Amino acid sequence: MHASITAAYLARYRSAAAESPVELLPLTGAQRRFLITRRLAPQSRSDLAPLFFAFPGGTLDLDRLGRAAAAVAAGHPALCGAFATVRGTPVLRTGGPSVEVARVAVAPGGSAEGALREALLDWPLDGPALRLLVARQSDGGEELLALALDHAACDEQSIGALLGELGEAYRHDRAPEAAPGPQAVAAFREAVELQLAAEEAAAGPAARAHWGRRLGALTGAGGGAAKAAGLLTERLPAVEGGARSALFPALLDAVGAAARRLHRTDGPLALGYPWGGRPPGAPAVLGCFLNTLVHAVPPRPAADLEALCDDWWDDLDHAGTPFDEVVRAARAAGSPWSGALDAMLTFEDLQRRPPLVLGGVPGREVHLSGRPLAAPLAASASHGEVLTVHLAWDSERFPAADAEAAFGDLLAVLRRHLA
Template identity: 30%
Template sequence: MTDLTQDLCRLFARALELEYVTDDTDFYLAGGHSLSALALAVSVEEAVGLPVRVRDILECATPELLAARLAEARGGTAGPGPRTGTEGAPRTAPEPARAPDDDVPESVRWLWLARQNEHGGAGAYTVPCLLRGEGELDVDLLASAVAGLPVRHPALRTVFVERQGAVRAVVTDRTVPLDVVDLRDGSLTEEEFEALVHDRVEVPFDLAEGPLFRSTLFMRPDGAWSLLLTADHLVCDGRSLTVLAAELVAAYRQDGAPPAAPVPGPRPAPRPREESLAHWRDLLTPPPAPLLLPVDRPRHGPAGAVTDTVRLDIEPRVTARLRALAATAHAGLFAPLAAAVASGLGGLTRTDDVCLGTPVDRRSPLGLDGAVGFHVATVPLRLDLAGRDDPAGLVRHVAARTADALDHSEVAFDELVATLDPPRPAGRGPFFDVWVALFPRIDTGPAGPRGIALRGGPFLQRRGMFELSFQFVEEEHGLRLCLQYDTGRYGRDTAEQIAGRVLAELGRLAGEPGAHGAPAQPPSGPPAQAFQGFHFDT
């Protein structure tokens, strides 16, 4: 085993959170996924001084294969195959990244601009998380732990002001109190409790005044309690919620004292932006045609102003099979989920060209692992379904397109739109109308003596930014498909049929007997044979 291979074994083990790996350990079969592959690519790049992409991990998924590719790039031994263009060449004098206005990251600037246009309404930009608490609760100790979060993470005490048409971020000394709602003397049904949470979530944030982060403790009957964390999207994203939950539990165990503030890691040299723009130009030219989605009513106003949600459970058996399929395709669970959405909508709209929108986490290339804030990029995931009827082939295609999206995600979405200038019919977003995302389950582990535990995930809102948003939420056992749909465009029956079709596609990909892509029946939906509600948008 060469020194390079040994170094890669250590880096693979660290990315997989394993004690050790061998030179033939397959990264994905050992539990890797697209985001951990991105972190691995960054760490390998820092160690060897050569550009490494997620696509490299996808194609060379063992330390031995990746070492051969890197040796080839250095001009050493032969690797698994030639690389084209500039991908294998060391970077010299990279083009500097564009300086954002007033030190506001480009992703935040784009989100702020969208917010000014009130796309979807202000409530669409709230990130809520409802966590079920376990353990003997000391309210004062929890309040102290909550107060420590903004101290550790400046994003949670940042406000945004407009100056001469540009956004500027201002870090304040604002604190965040724990708001306590005592429900122990009354009785609430789950529906009533959900409505109460909705009311809390929909209280608007003042971007210029702040704070842009809130916490609410619900003391429920029989000693049960729940914690609602709510933040504006400008200072928080999905992964931030996982970080906050873990830090709350750690601080609680240390008598409310927050852990040390995170230290930004080293950042690799930026890649030339033209390289990524060229990738997107090739992928999105000509631009994808709007999907002829089934609708019940004509378009009026922005998408997602008022939404409702169809929830369908995905059985643990199906989830396990999807994970296995993803691993053999060198992907994480997101790939078969996105494949099912694309395949379901492709069959519904009679097209092989489906473009979905999805978020990708950019913490690793930014050197910000463990940081709270808005560190995601919006990317178009354009998929070619032609001739990809077999599940493995389709998932491999989605995995490859996802890897490419991660590798070229440094281009902000608004810059991509401005550069490529796609057609934008009234009421439609550029490139895609459908959103797909996977939300991992938050679970801080057992409470232990004198400790607490937090378990849960995102709380779905009444407002959104898209006509259709497929949100897959990991549960304790299995998954849940939450289809958030624009009620101004879709009736409940139509949304249930669409969700059912995707559920059936998940079963087909998982090899479930009897799953051949026909619409599945949601528990409360009408029989498919009787459904006559589709009216295709033109």
């Protein structure tokens, strides 16, 4: 009989919670994977979600920013207490706001970007959940703010809510509470329990059979976290009208082309991408309610985007199957794949995310190279007034010239599909 990973986790969680003197809250499948990853590779820091914003020098009041951050965190259990492992079981231990706000010194001859990169790499293994770090450019001009979250505490929906709440708390100079109230804790518990129920329901025989068929031939190329990364960026015209429905499959095919170039293989590669959201009726709490889906990159780009779209829609019918169950299904179907991803793709609709406004000034979002990655190459696309595409790669594994050629392949395939 197939015992689901979710059911096994819930049994361990309930046992640990019953014996704990401090209230313990359950975690989603994605949150548990982040905790396990950091225990296995504590130096990689690929489990962070940082955003960077530039403000005119003198805009930011650090004391006020600290009060605002703590006030926002106090309303969300995911930003309070600590993510922990109790008797081998990942949980959220309840407590007060888990926030750090600090100014980072820039060394002579250095840059604000470099100072913030180094500070984020020095993130303690057990927290905090939210860090706001500010560094001023050495020429005395702009200030750069790093707003970084433990990925277990956030997903795209959470980041949008956080930016809006932080701006409001800063504007009103709100004082923080000591800890989330009972209603906030109950809402978090309800949302996670609904998510876990959905994950267990999505791991049935039909879903396992689907992922076994889709990924049974997957071999991979030995993916894994990257400690150093280069970055390339291109801005393309926004995609309008009906073509938007094919944008994500087109990106999958384009990133697959880049992955084939860099990994130098025609074998099926594992391209992961986050998908999903909160179950119907779940409270709108902060946390990570996404799942990681896997696209098996074929030997060559798709000649027929419509067929690729059909396959992708079939995958979305089983998008709730927990990643660990997907790996298990692939291996049961004969794949030697370990679950390590050869590439990652993330997509963000900027029209759904408010700007970060502090002191009446909207921050200008910037992107930094040199950040840790969860896979040897990672592509991201953000869609707003234009379609911005980034490609980051493990600069210790792939030469810059190869990465530039791979980015060229990516853009060529994407332009062909969107023409």
